Amino acid sequence: MASLSVSPNSGTTQHWASGLRRxxxxxxxxxxxxxxxxxxxxxxxxAPSNPAAIDLLHRLQGPSVAHWCGTDELGRDTLSRLLxxxxxxxxxxxxxxxxxxxxxxxxxxxxxxxGGWIDHLLTIFAMNTFLALPGILLAIAFAAFLGPGFQxxxxxxxxxxxxxxxxxxxxQVMAVKEREFIEAxxxxxxxxxxxxxxxxxxxxxxxxxxxxxxGMGGVILAEATLSFLGLGISAPTPSWGSMLNDxxxxxxxxxxxxxxxxxxxxxxxxxxxxxxxxxxxYLDPHTRIQMGL
Amino acid sequence: xxxxxxxxxxxxxxxxRRGGFLGLRKEDHLVVRDVTLSIAEGETLGLVGESGSxxxxxxxxxxxxxxxTSGSIHVDGVEVGGSETRALRRQMQPVFQDPTAALDxxxxxxxxxxxxxxxxxxxxxxxxxxxxxxxxxxxxxxxGLDESALGRFPHEFSGGQRQRINIARALxxxxxxxxxxxxxxxxxxxxxxxxxxxxxxxxxxxxLTYLFISHSMPLVRYLSTRIAVMQQGRIxxxxxxxxxxxxxxxxxxxxxxAATPELPAA
Numbered sequence: 001m002a003s004l005s006v007s008p009n010s011g012t013t014q015h016w017a018s019g020l021r022r023x024x025x026x027x028x029x030x031x032x033x034x035x036x037x038x039x040x041x042x043x044x045x046x047a048p049s050n051p052a053a054i055d056l057l058h059r060l061q062g063p064s065v066a067h068w069c070g071t072d073e074l075g076r077d078t079l080s081r082l083l084x085x086x087x088x089x090x091x092x093x094x095x096x097x098x099x100x101x102x103x104x105x106x107x108x109x110x111x112x113x114x115g116g117w118i119d120h121l122l123t124i125f126a127m128n129t130f131l132a133l134p135g136i137l138l139a140i141a142f143a144a145f146l147g148p149g150f151q152x153x154x155x156x157x158x159x160x161x162x163x164x165x166x167x168x169x170x171x172q173v174m175a176v177k178e179r180e181f182i183e184a185x186x187x188x189x190x191x192x193x194x195x196x197x198x199x200x201x202x203x204x205x206x207x208x209x210x211x212x213x214x215g216m217g218g219v220i221l222a223e224a225t226l227s228f229l230g231l232g233i234s235a236p237t238p239s240w241g242s243m244l245n246d247x248x249x250x251x252x253x254x255x256x257x258x259x260x261x262x263x264x265x266x267x268x269x270x271x272x273x274x275x276x277x278x279x280x281x282y283l284d285p286h287t288r289i290q291m292g293l
Numbered sequence: 294x295x296x297x298x299x300x301x302x303x304x305x306x307x308x309x310r311r312g313g314f315l316g317l318r319k320e321d322h323l324v325v326r327d328v329t330l331s332i333a334e335g336e337t338l339g340l341v342g343e344s345g346s347x348x349x350x351x352x353x354x355x356x357x358x359x360x361x362t363s364g365s366i367h368v369d370g371v372e373v374g375g376s377e378t379r380a381l382r383r384q385m386q387p388v389f390q391d392p393t394a395a396l397d398x399x400x401x402x403x404x405x406x407x408x409x410x411x412x413x414x415x416x417x418x419x420x421x422x423x424x425x426x427x428x429x430x431x432x433x434x435x436x437g438l439d440e441s442a443l444g445r446f447p448h449e450f451s452g453g454q455r456q457r458i459n460i461a462r463a464l465x466x467x468x469x470x471x472x473x474x475x476x477x478x479x480x481x482x483x484x485x486x487x488x489x490x491x492x493x494x495x496x497x498x499x500x501l502t503y504l505f506i507s508h509s510m511p512l513v514r515y516l517s518t519r520i521a522v523m524q525q526g527r528i529x530x531x532x533x534x535x536x537x538x539x540x541x542x543x544x545x546x547x548x549x550x551a552a553t554p555e556l557p558a559a
Contacts, residue, residue: 180394187356188409188462189382202399 023281029274036268039083040090047080051238060254070256072246078257081238082264088239089268092153093219097212099158104165105208111166112173113196123170127163135160136222143231153232157222161215168211172204179203206283210276217272224265240265298470298502299332299355304364305526306350324350326526327364334469337496337503339517339534341510341549347526348506349390352474355504356387368470383413386463390475392455396447402458403429403443409465432461435498436491453484460491470502477512489516510549514538522546 039046048068055075063070069078111122130138142156176182177200185195220240226232227241235242240261247257306325311318325347332338342348353359355366357373366373371381386409389395396405407425414420426443433440436457447455456476463471473492477485489512496503507513513520514534521531522545530543541547 180389180391181397183358184387184389184395184459185397185408185412187358187382187387189379189412190408191412194412199397203397 023278025274026278026281029271029278032267032271033275036086036271037090040087043083043087047077047083049077049080051076051080051084052236053077060250060257062254062256069260070254072243072254072257073250078243078260081243082240082260084238085240085243085261086264086268088233088237089220089223089265091150092157092223093216095154096157096161096219096223097215099154100161100165100215101208101212103158103162104167105169107162108166108169108171109173109196109201112170113177113192113200115174119170122166127166127170130159130163131167135164136225139222139226140229140231143226148232148234150233153223153226156226156231157219160222161219164215165208165211168208169204172207173200176200176203206280209283210280213276213279214273217269217276220265220268220272296334297331298334298369299330299338299504300367301328301330301351301355302365304328304351304354304361304366306347306354306359307362324526325354325361328523328526328528330521330528330531332470332502332504333518334502335496335500336518337505337516339513339520340504340506340523341508341513341520342523343508343549346523348508348523349474351523352387352472352504352506356385356472357381383466384468385470385472386466386468387472387474388456388459388463388476391479392452392459393447393479395459396455398447400446401443402445402447405447406432406458406462406465409462413466428465429461432464435464435495436461451484452480453488456480456488457491460488460495464495464499467499468501471504473503473505475506475508478507478509485512492516510538510552522549 053076055071057075058067058071059073059075061067061071061075067077067079069082071077072081107122107126111119111127137160139156139160142159143153146152146156182195182199185199190199223232223239224241224244227239228245230242230245232241233239243261244258247254247261250257304325305323305327307321307323310320310322328347328351330338340348340351350359354361355368355373357378360374368381369384371377373381400408403426407429410420410425410428429443430440433442438454438457438461442450442454442458447458450458460476476492477488480488492503492505493516495501503516505513505516517534519532520534520537521528522537522543523529524545530537530541530546537546538550541550
């Protein structure tokens with residue numbers, strides 16, 4: 001097949017090649033996210049050494065064959081710590097987005113679907129209160145209040161994040177609720193539950209999923225911020241944020257300690273943003289046709 | 294004289310409208326004013342009137358989607374809005390104006406047209422997929438679509454085909470009464486004519502009763518047994534189709550007759 005083909009079944013390589021030409025950022029984002037997820041999942045097996053193993057004789061070394069990304073002030077292997085940091089970031093971002101999304105969909109969905117005083121109550125007293133406070137400030141306050149630990153970290157970040165999803169979910173439900181096919185299914189005799197779960201939910205998920213993908217990047221940053229401030233995961237567990245914090249005093253003599261975690265973090269956040277954009281194009285049936293996906 | 298399928302007795306609908314400084318003054322806006330009409334079993338009542346005359350509001354009240362401010366509506370002997378409304382929906386199905394908007398864009402045709410069957414199955418029971426598929430195939434044949442359409446999504450079809458899908462869904466429960474709210478207004482004329490002919494055939498085959506709403510006099514004349522003319526929420530004239538068109542009493546009816554060009558006999 002010499003001519004270019006739009007058929008999705010025309011061989012995987014060709015499919016990827018044509019995808020790369022049409023949406024280069026999407027493919028890069030997808031590959032980077034895959035890399036990030038694999039690094040996180042496989043960290044215990046692919047990390048060259050124990051991320052907590054201290055080797056004071058070889059501290060603050062630059063990149064070398066033995067330590068690809070150098071070592072930190074305690075002689076720990078930076079690459080291993082980066083991989084384990086990816087594992088933590090992945091676990092935190094997936095958990096936080098899942099919790100925020102569930103909470104946001106439930107509260108926003110209820111407010112949008114029911115309307116009336118339920119909407120007033122939930123929107124004004126729950127959503128707007130949380131939206132009025134900066135999410136990271138809330139997270140810092142709760143992290144300080146709850147103390148360190150994985151569950152508390154997730155909880156603190158979800159408390160700062162759910163209201164954004166709730167606001168989006170509410171707006172989406174309200175928009176979809178007014179569409180004619182909802183009235184049509186009401187006329188067919190569909191129950192409220194059926195209308196919400198079979199008709200409204202599938203039709204509002206597109207922007208919510210896009211926000212969730214972008215939100216993954218946001219959570220990675222927020223987790224790093226908390227860890228940087230010492231409010232995240234406690235010491236021996238490597239986190240990109242705490243790695244940056246440790247590197248502060250060696251900014252000029254060992255810049256690799258800042259550069260590598262910063263690159264990892266930037267790439268992770270960027271790739272989730274690319275993925276979010278790609279997801280928006282992919283989930284919209286109209287652009288799908290235009291782009292021949 | 295056959296029994297009445299639908300009786301609408303002195304039904305009105307008003308919406309509160311805010312006006313004046315900061316919307317402090319509240320006034321009632323009457324959309325439908327004291328409408329009384331009946332539709333006999335097996336006949337088609339055409340409802341004509343310009344945009345905003347209250348036709349669609351009346352249709353929505355008959356379908357039980359909007360509550361009348363006063364008056365009562367009975368379909369097949371059951372009060373609309375009463376405790377038996379859900380069961381009544383088996384007998385009364387809608388076809389809306391915009392065939393695209395009325396179909397959930399994320400459902401396949403098979404799921405769309407069998408949804409009424411799933412909704413109205415006996416509680417706690419499950420209909421076998423094979424049975425649903427078989428009924429869906431019958432419906433596709435009845436509305437003149439190919440069976441291969443079942444696995445596809447609404448956006449893959451043309452407007453006329455989508456309206457056929459809407460009609461198939463409306464027929465799924467073998468209802469007695471269809472509310473056709475401007476079913477061809479969004480389609481171009483030749484496609485609309487095909488849909489009108491399909492509706493006519495279906496009515497003959499299944500003994501359906503229609504409420505056919507349109508702003509086009511020739512269409513209503515072609516399809517209806519009787520015609521009701523609606524203006525500013527009131528029924529201003531009602532009578533046998535041919536009689537009303539050849540000897541209109543109201544000036545407004547004459548205006549409507551004159552406003553629309555004659556369709557070539559479809």
